[in-house]
Amino acid sequence: MPFARLASATTPTSRLGLGLAAVGRPGYINLGRDRDLPPERTVDALRTRTHELLDAAYAQGVRYVDAARSYGRSEEFLADWLARRPDAADVVVGSKWGYTYTADWSADAERHEVKDHSLAAYERQSAESEALLGDRLDLYQIHSVTPDSPALTDRELHARLAEAAGRGHTVGFSTSGPDQAAAIRAALAVRVDDEPLFRTVQSTYNALETSAAPALAEAHEAGLTVIVKEGMANGRLAGPEAPEELRAVAGETGQGCDAVALALALRQPWAGVVLSGAATALQLASNLHAAVVDLTDDQLTRLAGLAEDPRAYWERRGRLPWH
Template identity: 85%
Template sequence: MPFARLASVTTPTSHIGLGLAAVGRPGYINLGREHDLGDDRTVEALRARTHELLDAAYAQGVRYFDVARSYGRSEEFLAGWLSARPDIADVVVGSKWGYTYTAGWSTEAAQHEVKDHSLATYERQRAETDALLGDRLDLYQIHSVTPDSPALTDKELHGRLAEAAASGLTVGFSTSGPAQADAIRAALEVTVDGEPLFRTVQSTYNALETSAGPALAEAHDAGLTVIVKEGMANGRLAAPHAPDVLKAVAEETSLGCDAVALALVLCRPWAGVVLSGAATVTQLASNLHAAVVDLDDDQLTRLATLVEDPRAYWERRGGLPWH
C-alpha cells in the first residue's frame, strides 16, 4: 500500500494530510471563506494559494495530499505543483471519483456538483484523473458512499476497480451522511474473487459527529487505512465559531481550537491520516500543532459533551451555504 511511505516519515505531522477541497474551487461550504479567501478567487489566484499551501505543508512534514474530481481544479493544481518538483517522490496522492463539478467556477451556481456512482462515470473520471496525475496517483476513492449507493452492489464496477488494484492503484471509498457506519460495514463486505476490494476508508469524524467511530475501528482492524475528513466540522470547530467547551480546553493547552479539535481525532487508535482543510498558510500552521497536543482524561470527557445526534449534524451541514 502506498501509505507505507508515511511510516518512513519521522516528523510529528506525518499523519496529518492536506485536503484541497477549500482551495480548489471558488465556492465551498466552510465557514469563514469570505475572510480566508477574500474577493480574488480567479483560477490563477487559487492556483497560487494552493501551491503556497502545498509548499508549506511539505516543508512541515505533511506527506498525504487529498483531491477529488469535484473539487474544481484541485487535481490540476496538485499536478502542476508535483510537475514543478520532480525530485519529490515521498508523497502519497489520493483522489476521488463519483461527483462531477458543475459550478463553472462560480459561487452562485444553482448546483455545484452532481453525484453518480455508475461505471460510466468511473471510466470517464478515471481517464480525466489519469490525464492530470498519471502515475503520481496512489489512491482512488469512491466519493461519498452511502448505504444505498450502487457502487456497493455493481459487480462490473467492482471488477474494474479490482483491475485497477491489480495494476498497483490502491482502491478506497469515502462516506458521508448520518448512516456512515452502515456504509462502512457494507463496503467491508465487498469482495472480488474472495478478496476484500477496498483498502482505505475516508469518513467524517469530529468532536460533533462521532457516529462512524465504531465502524472505523472495525475497518482498521480489518486492515484498512482510515483517513478522517472534516475534523473541523466545516469550520464549526474553529474560532470564532467553536463551542465554549472547546475554547476552554484550547486555552488550557495554549493552542488554537483547531489544533485541539484535530488532536481529538489524532488520538483515536484507528485514525491513520487526519486531514487539514486549511485555506491559508496561517491556518495550516495552527492545524499542524495538533500533532503535539496531549489531551488528558478530563479534557476528553468534557469534549465528549459536544457530540450531536448524527441526523441533526448532517441536516445542519446540508444547510451550510456555498460561498
C-alpha cells in the same frame, strides 16, 4: 499499500494530510471563506494559493494530499505543483471519483456538483484523473458512499476497480451522511475473487460527529487505512464559531481550537491520517500543532459532551451555504 510510506515517515506531522476541497474551487461550504480567500477568486489566484499551501505543507512534513474530481481544479493545481517539485517524490496522492463539478467556476451556481456512482462515471472520471496525475495517483476513492449507493452492489464496477488495484492503485471509498457506519460495514463486505476490494476508508469524524467511530475501528481491525476528513466540521470547530467547551480546553492547552479538534481525531487508535482543510498557510501551521497537543482524560470527557445526534449534525451541514 502506498500508505505504508506514511507510516515510515519521521516527521511529527506525517499523520496529518492536506485536503484541497477549500482551495480547488471558488465556492464551498466551509465557514469564514470571505476571510480566508482572496477577494477575486480567479483560477490563477486559487492555483497560487494551492501551491503556497502545498509548499508550506511539504516543508512542515505533510506527505499525504487529498483531491477529488469534484473539487474544481484541485487535481490540475496539484499536478502543476508536482511537476515543479521533483523533490516531492515521497508525497502520497489521493483523489476521488463519483461527483462531477458543475459550478463552472462560480461561487453562486445553483448546483455545484452532481453525484454519480455508475461504471460509466468511473470510466470517465478515472481517465480524467489519470490524464492529470498519471503515475502520481496512488489512491483512488469512491466519493461519499452511502448505504444505498450502487457502487456497493455493482459487480462490473467492482471488477474494474480490482483491475485498477492490479495496476498499482490503492482502491478506497469515502463516506458522508448520518449512516456512515452502515456504509462502512457494507463496503467491508465487498469482495472480488474472495479478496476484500477496498484498502482505505475516508470518513467524517469530529467532536460533533462521532457516530462512525465503531465502524472505523472495525475497518482498521480489518486492515484498512482510515483517513479522517472534516475534523473541524467545516469550520464549526474553529475560531469564534467553536463551542465554549472546546475554546476552554484550547485555552488550557495553549493551542488553537483547530489544533485541539484535529488532535481529538489523531488520538483515535484507528486513525491513520487526519486531514487539514486549511485555506491559508497560517491556518495550516496552526492545524499542524495538533501533532503536539496532549489531551487529559478530563479534557476528553468534556469534549465528548459536544457530540450531536448524527442526523441533526448532517441536517445542519446540509444547510451550510456555498459561498
